[in-house]
Amino acid sequence: MNFRPERFLENGVLTVNKEFLPFSDGSRRCLGEPLAAMELFLFMAALIQRYKFVPEESGKMPAMGGRYGFSRTPHPFKVRALLRE
Numbered sequence: 001m002n003f004r005p006e007r008f009l010e011n012g013v014l015t016v017n018k019e020f021l022p023f024s025d026g027s028r029r030c031l032g033e034p035l036a037a038m039e040l041f042l043f044m045a046a047l048i049q050r051y052k053f054v055p056e057e058s059g060k061m062p063a064m065g066g067r068y069g070f071s072r073t074p075h076p077f078k079v080r081a082l083l084r085e
C-alpha cells in the first residue's frame with residue numbers, strides 16, 4: 001500500500017469509500033470528528049498558504065511506502081519549507 005492521496009478523487013471530486021473509517025463507526029464513533037476535520041483543514045491550509053514544501057534534495061522524493069505500527073506511517077524523510085512570497 002502506498003501514499004496515494006488521489007485515491008480519494010474520482011474525476012476531481014472527493015469520493016471516500018465506506019471502508020475508510022478513521023473515526024470508527026456506530027455508537028462509539030468519534031465525537032470529535034467535526035472538530036478534528038475543521039482543525040486539520042485550517043492547520044493544513046495555513047501551512048500550505050505560507051510555505052511551499054520541497055524535497056531536501058531537488059528531485060529526490062521520499063519513499064511512497066510506509067511501515068506498520070500503531071498506525072501506518074511514512075518512512076522518515078526530510079523536507080524543506082520555503083516561505084512563499
Ligand code: HEM
Binds near residue numbers: 028030
Ligand atoms: C484526527 C483526529 C481524531 C481521530 C483520527 C479520532 C479517532 C477516533 C476513533 C477511531 C474513535 C473510536 C474509538 C473506539 O472505537 O473505541 C474515537 C472516539 C472518540 N473520540 Fe476521536 N478522533 C480524533 C479526534 C478527536 C477529537 C478532537 C475529540 C474531542 C475534542 C475526540 C473525541 C472522541 C471521543 C469523546 C470518543 C469516544 C466516543 C465514544 O466512545 O462514545 N476525538 N476517536
